[in-house]
Every structure is written in C-alpha cells, then in structure tokens.
Amino acid sequence: MTSIVLKKASAGDLETLQQIGKETFYETFAKYNSEDEIQKYLTESFSSEKLLKELNTPDSQFFIAWEKENPIGYLKVNSGKAQTELQDETALEIERIYVKSSHYGKKVGQLLYDKALEIALRQQKKYIWLGVWEENKRAVSFYSKNGFTEFDQHIFRLGSDEQTDLMMKKVLE
Template sequence: METVKIKKTGVEGLEKLQQISTQTFFETFAEVNSEENMKEYLKNNFSIDRLTHELTNPNSAFYFAVRGTEILGYLKINFGEEQTELKDKNALEIERIYVLKKFHGAKIGQLLYEKAIQIAKKQDLSYLWLGVWEENHRAINFYKKNGFMEFDTHIFKLGDDEQTDLLMKLMLK
C-alpha cells in the first residue's frame, strides 16, 4: 500500500479543496445540524471565491493528505493577522483538520497535525491554538491526547445556530 504524503496546495488545488472541504464538513456535522444551516455554511464558507481568497493569502496555508491520487483529508493553518481570533505573531492557528469519514482511525489526522507542529517549530513559534466545537468529542479527545489544554471559549455561528467552541492551546516553548 502506498504511503500517505502531506502536500501543500495552492490555487491549482482549488476544485479539489472545495470538494474535500464540503464533503468532510458535511460528513462531520450534518447529522447534528439542520439542513438549512448546513447548506448556508457550506455555500458561504467553501465557495470558489472564499477558497481562492484563502489559498492566495500569504498568512494561510493548506495541505492535503494524499495517497496515490486520492485526497484523504486536509489541514488549514493561519499565521499572524489571518488567525480567526488571537492574531498572535508568536502562534499558529490550526483552523481545520478534516479527514474523510472512511479514513477515520487511520492516523491521517495525526499526520496533518504533525505537519502543523513541524511548521510551527520551523518558524520558532511559541504555541499552537485552535477552536473545536464542544460537542465534537472525537476531536476534543484527539487534541487532548496531543497535549492541548482548554483556555477559553468562543461562539461559532453555523447558519442561525450559535454553538460554543472550546479554544485549546499547545505550548511549544
């Protein structure tokens, strides 16, 4: 079996990014959110225009987990002013780690997470942080297993539903 590679993508991967983003978000959250809220979120957050802007932003980066020609999942990270909240030049935000449901348990998320750690250490950053929905116990357990600690909360809007995200941090120094 081929090994999984983590590859940075740019605008050349736009259509594949839109497909994997939409599919993984839907697989992860459709069962526990209304159809209307899901449709609105997917349309607004994974549109070609929005993803093009994110892919061309120098303070954001996307990485695909690839085996052969198949994309298994992806990572989005943000630096400095592009971070969704803290905007700390000494931090890296993991905005998204999503893996196709059929590959859950195959350590794909771990590989993407390790890529984020590698980038943060290479840039000599002090810590990583992220937001994760308080009801996403699988993800919370994953981050806790990897040393993240809760430090705050914020509201995440999914359509008209206000959900609470846990903010979690991993110190590197």
C-alpha cells in the first residue's frame, strides 16, 4: 500500500474538502435518504461560505489524508466554543472523520482518529467526544473499538427526517 500522509488544511484546500465531504457523505448516507434531501444537505453543508467559515474558526482544525496526489479522507476537530454542542474546555470534539469508500479497511480512519487523539493529548484534554448516526454500524463499531462509550443521544436533522445520533466519548488518562 502507498503511504498515506496527513496535512493540515487551510482555506486553499477548500475545493478539496468540498469534494471529499460531498463524495463521502453521499457514499455513506444516500441509500438511507431521499435524493432531494441528500442534495440539499450537500449543497448547504459543503457550501464555500460555510466551509470557509469553519476553516477560519480558531478552535477548529482540518487535516486531509493524501495518498500521493489523491485526497482520500479528512478529519475535523473542534475545541472550546467551536464544539457543536458540549463546548467543554476540557474536551475535544471529533466532528468529522470522512474516508472514501475505496479506502475502507485501509486504516485511513485510524490514522485520522490517531491525529485527533494526538491533538487531545497535546492540549491536555480530559476526553474526546463525537456524535455518530446510530445506523452507521461501521462507524459505531470503529469508535467502540477505539474505547468510546455512549453517553447520550441527540437528533440530527437531514431535511425533514429526524435521525438519532449516538453521543460517544472516550476519557483520556
């Protein structure tokens, strides 16, 4: 296997993040949702304006996984007030680990998760948390294998559809 390199993303990587985000979200969730709802979500969630705002948020960081010149996934982590819900100064949120389906089983998700763990430890966080759709069994299994446990649930709205996300966390020692 070709080596995979993680690089911190900046505003110059906007189009790459949009492409990976749209492709991976579609691959993972399109079969469970209407095409109209998915397209609307992709347009809104990965708009240039929204992603640039996220990229310029001081307490958010993006890392792109590259295989040669090909972007194959990315990580987004948040701390402080950039966190989507808890906003606990002692925590780091993994908001997104997106990996192209062509690279499932190739440890790309693990590399991205390991980067999030490295950041949390360097920032001396007490725990890492995230939300993951309860029906995304691959992701739930991945996080459980990495020591995360469910502590709550919240509703994720995709168009008019309400979906349940499991809130999971891993306490750091």
